[in-house]
Amino acid sequence: MAGIVVIGAGQAGASLVARLRMKGYAGAITLIGAEGVPPYQRPPLSKGYLLGDLSAERLFLRPESFYADQGIVLRMGAVVDGIDPARQEVSLDGAALPYDQLALTTGARPRRLPAAIGGDLAGVHVLRGLADVDAMAPEVAPGRRVVIVGGGYIGLEAAAVAAKRGLDVTVVELAPRILQRVAAAETSDYMRALHIAHGVRVLEGVGLERLSGEGHVTGARLSDGRELPADFVIVGVGVMPDTALAGDAGLYLDNGIATDAQGRTSDPRIWAAGDCASFPSHGGRLRLESVQNAIDQAELVADNMLDGARDYAPVPWFWSDQYxxxxxxxxxxxxxxxxxxxxxxxxxxxxxxxxxxxxxxxxxxxxxxxxxxxxxxxxxxxxxxxxxxxxxxxxxxxxxx
Structure with missing residues (x-):
């Protein structure tokens, strides 16, 4: 039998394949990841790993040997070219990989600044994957000046690390207040005061007009005319669900890869879980970006792939460490x-x-x-x-x- 194929080797994908084996599934399992490392934790990237307190190996969810011991084929650094639902095949590095059931745990991609305003300059970074942080790490040195675009949780966590490392830190937020999309004014006020107390400049209600520099970023011009010097820039303006493969395969999309309450997509042989998936909730559709959701939803999908019949009805929880x-x-x-x-x-x-x-x-x-x-x-x-x-x-x- 072709077995189960999982595309996306993040928290959700790793949780799903481990759950399948734990529940007694004895068929073939293939876990495909675009990155050249085993599945790892993302939250510490913008905290302990960026601070230098954690090694890359300590980020791994499980040792690489776990997958071999469990009979799970882990394909790292692999490129999925497409999905053929009619033939029940994944095109992987140019070869056809058949499946009986397929799970998409493709996660999300960070939003980037347009090249037209300098987003393609060297020294402009995002915080999503291990490679992103490795590329930025040499920039994080005492006395350097960083402009952080976006006052959400990722931007504020990066600001906290940079301030602790002795950098000159400015956060630029287009909305009237930091955390406006996710928290009440009371929480915004509390977090703003915390950052100001640690020497961070918090600029709210002002946008980024463009980044300046020849080849490498040297500054940021704001919508109110202010010019900020910058040795590097961190962009923390949210993420988008990674739906490209699903969309090309003809699956229904709605705020991500749309699933039913049990995790099935519009193709009953294909499932989705984690940051990329939206599910029915209170008469609408909900998509959650959190470790808790990635684990819980992936484990539910694993159970339902094995003929379970549970609906997903989470009480979400999140956390953020700053200072x-x-x-x-x-x-x-x-x-x-x-x-x-x-x-x-x-x-x-x-x-x-x-x-x-x-x-x-x-x-x-x-x-x-x-x-x-x-x-x-x-x-x-x-x-x-x-x-x-x-x-x-x-x-x-x-x-x-």
């Missing part, structure tokens, strides 16, 4: 109409409500608030706003109320 702060997020705040602030010694949490219903929690150095909020969301329960705001109350009591 000595751990920001933990549970739930999705879409549609909130008020934010309740709870202060604790050395910590704070922001609780998002829509009416009386709890939607999400942002916890800054407050693991207790995060844990309680996550458990409430998983149980579909909502505490009273007054009980949340009362800093003297016992948070765990909310679980018993």
């Amino acid at each position: 000595d702060l751990k920001l933990q997020i549970a739930g999705l705040n879409t549609g909130y109409d008020r934010v309740v602030v709870r202060d604790a010694p050395g910590a704070r949490s922001h609780w998002y409500f829509k009416g009386d219903g709890l939607l999400a929690v942002d916890a800054m150095n407050d693991p207790r608030a995060y844990m309680v909020g996550k458990r409430l969301l998983e149980a579909g329960r909502s505490p009273s706003a007054g009980a949340v705001a009362d800093a003297g109350s016992d948070l765990k009591a909310l679980l018993r109320a």
